[in-house]
Amino acid sequence: MTTGTGGDPLNVRADAATDRKIIRTVANNTTVSLVCRIYGEYVSGPARNTALWDRLSTGGMVSGAYLKWPGERPVLPWCGEPPVNAVTSSVNAPGGELNVRSGPGTKYAILERIPNGRAVHMACRAWGETIDGNSVWGSLGPGRFVTAAYVKWSSTEPRYPWCNQAAPTVPAASQAAFFARVAAPARQSAVDTRVPASVTIAQAILESGWGKSWLTRLDHSYFGMKCFGGTGGIAIGCSSYATHECNRDGTCFPTRDYFRAYGSLGSSFLDHGKQLATLPRYATAMRYTADPDRFAREIHKAGYATSPTYADNLIKLMKQFNLYQYDKRP
Template sequence: MRWTSFAVLVLPLTLMTGLVPAPALAAPAPAAVAAAASQGHASVRSAVGLNVRSGPGLTHKVLPRLAHRAAVTISCRVRGQQIVGSQRTTTRWNRLSTGGYVSDAFLAWSTSRSQTPSCAAPAVVAGGTPIATVNLKWPLNVRSGPGTTHKIVGELAAGARVPVGCRAWAQKISGDPVWYWIGPRRWVTQAFVRWTPSQPPLPWCGQAAPLLPAASNAAFLSRVAGPAQTSARAWGVPASVTIAQAILESGWGRSRLTSHDHNYFGMKCFGDPGPLALGCSTYATRECDGDRCFGIRDTFRAYRNPTDSFADHGRALARLSIYKTAMKHAGAPERFAVELQRAGYATSPTYAKKLIGIMRDFNLYKYDVRRA
């Protein structure tokens, strides 16, 4: 069996002074940008100032910093990383009329927050704002749901721009299973949409916003203990082993696959996301086959949240016959780790040794629970 490794993305922990990230629960749902008359007005409420960023989250590049009580004009709003601030806890980010995004958590409004329109365009990425257009010589049907069994509710002309908000895995059209949400009860197939210059990273509909890597090892353990124990009760895989695998395979949650798509175990799609994942995202990665390692692009499962990733991991180990022997030793985590390696979970001859070392170093056995 080949094993996959990800380049760890290490981010500064002081990405925005005064902002404390919290788990995000909502996925972006952009609509059309309203006219200038709908612009909102607010002022910054942060003693240390507020960073303007190139996108709706702390992983995006910092642009100019706004001073406390600085006045801002808001063009539109998007949903992104949840932030705890001086005014509120929110996933809302606002695009400024001067460019860039700021968290709504630190803004005091002088106009109505609810009247600010949603942003139509995807967040700015390197190379400019990507544009999606209909790639047909005739109109593209817009449907009320992601599939041809749903009612036709409109059409987009050939070459028309497509205001993509998020994507869903559904019925295949010309071999492509991805559909784009472009507004309430409005969907189009990805098969006939072209991106210029290239498709940006897009969220899956219903997916929690990206999470910053935990500030410490203890914070990471606190983040994953609950999902690991929930999976252990449902499927019987020792939580101590599950957490050790998550540490080893996600780099303490710092891989992009983990932070953006909530995949803690490098679980691949093999053409289908399965019953628990939302879809399949493509990543550049490295694989090793024996002593030879090489770079590839492959598809990995994208989850709604960390809990679903842990559940899918437990489900796979409990249901696949090759791990039957390991499951017989669910009450002995170290023996379980050894049997995982013997079953071919990873080709590294020291995989079990690494897991056991992590379990001992961080006393992960304290997280073990009985199966329900």
């Protein structure tokens, strides 16, 4: 492979996004060696438009938008967490072979059987029928799925995308840009569910850290909604992330949990509004949709978050940035 920037040096970054640190540059038309790939920020370049980034054998990530190769793009394995490079996968089925099906579940037709030990490439993952406690199915290509329960990784399972998921995002460049990004879906949620847009935006700020959390960047989740055994119908999967929980006495502790992953930002806002509008425990809050401050306190009382200061923090944000302005129809 060679770099193809059109003339300028190619930036080599610490991760698969343009806001990550530049660790060095590579001159245009330089031959490079690739070891694995990551699904990252979508980049438009002279070679192609793509969300795939590649880890160089010398370290660091480059966007595939600036790489040239003869013919089709080579199928590289997914990257593991540094310092692990390529992570490969193979069949590890108790019956000696793994069924390839036309969809993510046993109700779908068997297309092929793959023997144990054979390498398989999981192009993306889908949420489907639970097999031996695992609801993830890997796609080997269009209309070809295998249960992840019987796929073994050579190292820790890598980060690879959910099928039909938009590319990871970078945080908004400013608070104003963040509001511009979330205002429309928050207002649409208010129209669809009556949840105040001011509260929705304040929650998005708190839960996503102004869009900077990895849950938001990678899985388009702005509200930290947990899976609790399923996707809820709008999310496309459940991803594991580090988080913090708090006891009733206010003491907080680190833990890991499964959070809903979305195909896009809009789906995250839709799911959030639907949950508040339909779950019985939030029925009291829904009586105060015209009073955002009271609404915030009622969802907190109903157990939306474990932080003892959650409602106070929401109201502070609503007042500081006059988020009430978004409750008015544009």
